[in-house]
Amino acid sequence: MNLLTLLLALPLAGFLIALLLPRSSPHASRTWALGISLLTFVVSLALPAMFDRGAAGNQFTLDVPWISTPEIHYHVAVDGVGLWLLLLSTFLTPICVLISWRSIQNRVKEFFAFLLLLEFGLIGVFIAQDLFLFYVFWEVSLVPMYFLVGIWGHERRIYAAVKFFLFTMAGSVLMLAAIIYVYNRAGTFSYPVLLDMLQSGRLSFAPQEQLYLFLAFFIAFAIKVPIFPLHTWLPDAHVEAPTAGSVMLASVMLKMGTYGILHFCLPLFPSASRRCAPWIVVLAIIGIIYGALVSMVQPNMKKLVAYSSVSHLGFVILGIFSFTQLGLDGAVYQMLNHGISTGALFVLVGLLYERRHSLEIKDYGGVSTVAPWLATVFLITTLASIGLPTLNNFVGEFLVLQGAALANYTWAVYAAIGVILSACYMLWLYQRVFYGEAGEQVRSHLPDMNLREWAAVVPLVVMMVWMGVYSQSFLPPVSKTTARVLSQAQVNVPFQVQLRPNTEVARAR
Amino acid sequence: MPVSNFVNPADLVRFLPEIILTVMGTLLMVLDPVLHKRSSYAFGHLSLLGLAAALVASVYAFRDPGPAFGGMLMVDGFATFFRVLVIGVGILTILPSYRFLARHDAETSEYHALLLYSIAGQCLMVSANELIMIFLGLEISSIASYILAGYLRDDKRANESALKYFLLGSFATGFFLYGVAFIYGSTGTVNLTSVHAALTGPNAPSPVFVGVAAALMFVGLAFKVSAAPFQVWAPDVYQGAPTPVTAFLSAGPKAAAFAIFLRIFMTSFQPIANGWEPLVWGSALLSMTIGNFAALLQSNVKRLLAYSSIAHAGYVLVALTARSDVGTAAAMFYLAAYAFMNVGAFAVVSHLSGRGERYQNVDDFAGLGQKQPLTAAMLTIFLLSLIGVPLTGGFFGKFYIFKAALESHLVWLTVLGLLNSAVAAYYYLRLLVMMYMHEPSEAATNAEPLSFGLSAALILPALGTLVLGIFPSWVLEFAGRSSNLVK
Numbered sequence: 001m002n003l004l005t006l007l008l009a010l011p012l013a014g015f016l017i018a019l020l021l022p023r024s025s026p027h028a029s030r031t032w033a034l035g036i037s038l039l040t041f042v043v044s045l046a047l048p049a050m051f052d053r054g055a056a057g058n059q060f061t062l063d064v065p066w067i068s069t070p071e072i073h074y075h076v077a078v079d080g081v082g083l084w085l086l087l088l089s090t091f092l093t094p095i096c097v098l099i100s101w102r103s104i105q106n107r108v109k110e111f112f113a114f115l116l117l118l119e120f121g122l123i124g125v126f127i128a129q130d131l132f133l134f135y136v137f138w139e140v141s142l143v144p145m146y147f148l149v150g151i152w153g154h155e156r157r158i159y160a161a162v163k164f165f166l167f168t169m170a171g172s173v174l175m176l177a178a179i180i181y182v183y184n185r186a187g188t189f190s191y192p193v194l195l196d197m198l199q200s201g202r203l204s205f206a207p208q209e210q211l212y213l214f215l216a217f218f219i220a221f222a223i224k225v226p227i228f229p230l231h232t233w234l235p236d237a238h239v240e241a242p243t244a245g246s247v248m249l250a251s252v253m254l255k256m257g258t259y260g261i262l263h264f265c266l267p268l269f270p271s272a273s274r275r276c277a278p279w280i281v282v283l284a285i286i287g288i289i290y291g292a293l294v295s296m297v298q299p300n301m302k303k304l305v306a307y308s309s310v311s312h313l314g315f316v317i318l319g320i321f322s323f324t325q326l327g328l329d330g331a332v333y334q335m336l337n338h339g340i341s342t343g344a345l346f347v348l349v350g351l352l353y354e355r356r357h358s359l360e361i362k363d364y365g366g367v368s369t370v371a372p373w374l375a376t377v378f379l380i381t382t383l384a385s386i387g388l389p390t391l392n393n394f395v396g397e398f399l400v401l402q403g404a405a406l407a408n409y410t411w412a413v414y415a416a417i418g419v420i421l422s423a424c425y426m427l428w429l430y431q432r433v434f435y436g437e438a439g440e441q442v443r444s445h446l447p448d449m450n451l452r453e454w455a456a457v458v459p460l461v462v463m464m465v466w467m468g469v470y471s472q473s474f475l476p477p478v479s480k481t482t483a484r485v486l487s488q489a490q491v492n493v494p495f496q497v498q499l500r501p502n503t504e505v506a507r508a509r
Numbered sequence: 510m511p512v513s514n515f516v517n518p519a520d521l522v523r524f525l526p527e528i529i530l531t532v533m534g535t536l537l538m539v540l541d542p543v544l545h546k547r548s549s550y551a552f553g554h555l556s557l558l559g560l561a562a563a564l565v566a567s568v569y570a571f572r573d574p575g576p577a578f579g580g581m582l583m584v585d586g587f588a589t590f591f592r593v594l595v596i597g598v599g600i601l602t603i604l605p606s607y608r609f610l611a612r613h614d615a616e617t618s619e620y621h622a623l624l625l626y627s628i629a630g631q632c633l634m635v636s637a638n639e640l641i642m643i644f645l646g647l648e649i650s651s652i653a654s655y656i657l658a659g660y661l662r663d664d665k666r667a668n669e670s671a672l673k674y675f676l677l678g679s680f681a682t683g684f685f686l687y688g689v690a691f692i693y694g695s696t697g698t699v700n701l702t703s704v705h706a707a708l709t710g711p712n713a714p715s716p717v718f719v720g721v722a723a724a725l726m727f728v729g730l731a732f733k734v735s736a737a738p739f740q741v742w743a744p745d746v747y748q749g750a751p752t753p754v755t756a757f758l759s760a761g762p763k764a765a766a767f768a769i770f771l772r773i774f775m776t777s778f779q780p781i782a783n784g785w786e787p788l789v790w791g792s793a794l795l796s797m798t799i800g801n802f803a804a805l806l807q808s809n810v811k812r813l814l815a816y817s818s819i820a821h822a823g824y825v826l827v828a829l830t831a832r833s834d835v836g837t838a839a840a841m842f843y844l845a846a847y848a849f850m851n852v853g854a855f856a857v858v859s860h861l862s863g864r865g866e867r868y869q870n871v872d873d874f875a876g877l878g879q880k881q882p883l884t885a886a887m888l889t890i891f892l893l894s895l896i897g898v899p900l901t902g903g904f905f906g907k908f909y910i911f912k913a914a915l916e917s918h919l920v921w922l923t924v925l926g927l928l929n930s931a932v933a934a935y936y937y938l939r940l941l942v943m944m945y946m947h948e949p950s951e952a953a954t955n956a957e958p959l960s961f962g963l964s965a966a967l968i969l970p971a972l973g974t975l976v977l978g979i980f981p982s983w984v985l986e987f988a989g990r991s992s993n994l995v996k
Binding site (some may be wrong): 067068069070083107132136139140142143146150151158161162165166169170173174176177180181183184354463 | 638879880893896898899900904908911912915916920923924927928930931934935938942947980981982985986989
């Protein structure tokens with residue numbers, strides 16, 4: 001059986017069986033969700049083990065017809081980028097199950113069922129090689145998240161859930177129109193075939209046509225990323241979501257957007273991408289600085305982390321639209337880093353909330369005296385998030401900034417402000433929450449982490465260090481894929497953005 | 510046109526579904542005194558039996574497709590598709606009716622007989638190949654539907670609904686007939702194929718008369734499918750009619766009316782397509798926009814679904830605007846998907862509304878997800894399909910329609926239509942929010958457990974919706990094969 005299909009089938013079967021479990025024994029649902037998500041993770045570990053790191057193309061391909069008119073295929077495969085994003089999804093799902101173990105007490109069965117359905121949708125997004133199939137998974141992943149936020153969220157959950165759904169839906173219908181248009185022009189939904197046709201010149205879009213198609217795809221992805229000024233759904237959704245929802249939303253769902261831009265927009269519409277690049281970069285830089293500034297003044301921890309995502313994702317977009325090998329590598333690496341470190345931040349904020357039942361920073365202070373281990377882990381995560389060398393974010397941010405500098409030095413200068421600001425707001429948050437005098441409420445309500453919580457957090461910390469110290473475990477397949485994307489992005493139009501490697505490092509890569 | 514003086518057996522086979530339905534309807538009325546004392550469910554069982562027989566007969570008749578009665582009827586794939594569809598809608602209407610009628614002490618044979626007559630009329634409509642036959646079918650179907658809308662005669666709203674439906678409906682039929690008269694006057698024939706030939710032939714009639722005829726018929730048909738700007742009756746009628754009847758009205762007669770819409774405009778008026786295309790384009794956009802935006806403001810679920818059905822009529826008109834066989838196939842597929850999801854959604858409303866249809870508000874759905882998870886899950890499937898989320902029939906239908914539209918270079922209509930469907934998501938989500946994210950309301954708490962008929966009326970369309978969404982090929986291929994109508 002095709003490994004990717006197995007990876008899709010496991011959470012789907014898990015979801016269906018979870019629906020049949022008895023409502024009266026929530027523990028069965030929890031155990032089942034943990035078991036099936038761990039199993040999915042273990043199976044997914046076979047992917048990097050068997051992945052041919054020397055090859056740039058798709059691997060583990062399975063292509064069978066699904067619908068005959070119009071011809072739609074169940075066509076799945078992964079490349080070096082999808083591989084890691086898929087692994088990120090399967091890695092985080094068991095962690096989400098663990099952290100929801102006690103915090104979800106209401107309608108437990110449905111919660112874990114939706115979590116598994118979400119995993120199914122996310123895995124599908126990263127492996128679909130048929131545009132129609134991609135759209136199916138794209139929308140399918142929306143539904144469980146809507147329910148996760150809307151049913152198990154905080155006070156303003158309904159507003160947040162509906163806003164999230166409508167924003168995404170509005171973007172994706174445009175993408176649907178573009179997908180159909182591409183099909184009518186090319187006669188196929190198969191992404192590899194489309195790229196072949198573009199490469200060989202059998203299919204080409206007029207500049208104007210290409211621009212509209214690019215925008216239709218790009219807006220759908222930009223809403224998901226989210227790129228400033230389309231980000232307004234994000235703070236609401238993150239703050240109102242239950243911890244597991246925030247983690248999946250920030251760590252994986254936002255990457256659907258950046259993955260889409262990298263995987264579809266650049267190769268399909270190369271000249272439109274480059275034409276729009278300066279504008280998009282400006283938006284990305286505004287996002288970086290604006291996100292950081294807004295984070296700094298947030299009184300609510302979750303909102304702070306949410307806005308920091310806007311800032312971090314700005315780096316990813318900057319890296320992608322720098323059109324340099326370094327920038328693209330950094331962008332992909334930054335996607336993974338953000339998944340790990342922001343995921344960890346949401347987990348830890350969730351742990352604080354479970355104890356103290358407040359997200360307001362002013363309700364905390366002195367936590368490090370009562371829960372030293374929690375404080376330690378939080379500190380490591382904070383340092384990772386602000387890009388301390390030897391921790392993961394440093395590698396990604398460095399690559400992105402270098403790539404941006406190669407393309408246009410000014411971009412890098414402005415983006416670097418974001419790095420400084422991130423240190424400000426994160427360290428200030430840490431100081432206000434963990435140092436100082438521990439109040440009565442904090443002292444009586446904040447026990448240190450228990451075994452289950454350790455189990456959820458340790459893997460994240462290990463990954464932060466591993467990815468920061470030895471990026472070579474992850475980067476080579478990414479580089480192969482991004483190099484291919486870059487070469488595809490130069491199809492049939494002379495390159496406009498400067499790509500002159502003017503440093504030793506760049507030449508060596 | 511050869512006219513046969515005696516009935517030939519092949520003709521009878523091709524006409525069998527209508528015969529069965531009419532005989533069964535009449536039989537029900539005759540048996541009323543005998544059966545009424547015994548069991549109140551007997552009528553329902555008998556009409557289900559009749560519908561099942563008609564279903565089999567429709568499929569059987571398709572084994573030997575062709576014209577009947579000297580070309581007045583045309584039993585082709587298109588007709589069979591719609592016959593099966595309207596009969597299927599009939600079955601799905603009767604299943605929730607058992608409980609509904611019992612709750613209102615209104616179990617009579619008339620209800621079922623009228624339903625069967627209406628379906629017989631629709632079967633006639635979809636298989637007719639002549640304007641007079643179409644008109645007869647339309648009238649049979651409509652008159653039965655007018656009475657059905659006012660079936661609960663002690664209910665004020667039902668009376669208003671029936672009266673409105675009757676007055677406006679007859680007016681619209683008048684328009685249609687006027688158009689038919691113009692066609693007969695200018696071409697000398699009412700046979701669709703001959704009209705097509707006359708319009709393309711050397712002695713083509715004056716374009717003015719043909720244009721007026723097409724416009725008049727468009728008005729009549731747009732009324733029947735509740736397309737803007739002739740949609741005003743729909744919310745009031747749908748709200749006032751008994752819920753199972755509303756479900757029926759929004760799916761059966763509408764599908765049949767769309768069938769003749771497609772047949773007339775894609776065959777007879779195909780030569781003047783450039784003339785009517787802007788008309789349909791505008792009506793499609795207007796229907797989608799009015800339907801969706803008005804639905805945003807509704808608090809009554811039946812009105813909400815009524816406006817949503819106006820919007821969905823707009824989507825089907827987009828397929829008609831495409832003026833291609835792919836468009837016709839897309840419209841056919843969409844109507845099938847729409848029938849499932851809409852009838853299913855109305856079945857939930859009818860289940861929840863309680864005696865006297867007290868609970869019809871969006872708020873009354875609060876907490877249904879906790880009190881009746883199965884009902885809520887089924888409604889979720891229907892709503893997601895109405896929104897157009899993938900893996901449901903509604904999504905694939907929409908996808909196919911807009912694909913056809915883009916093939917015909919209707920880029921703006923596509924973009925506006927798709928944006929419309931994003932707007933529509935909001936009011937469907939409101940119901941989902943109510944069901945899952947609020948504490949149980951009085952209605953959800955008092956809801957009876959699902960009866961067998963209701964479970965079937967929910968699970969069958971839900972399965973249909975999912976099958977159409979995941980394995981659409983079978984239906985699509987059939988629709989694709991039968992979309993090239995006899996011209």
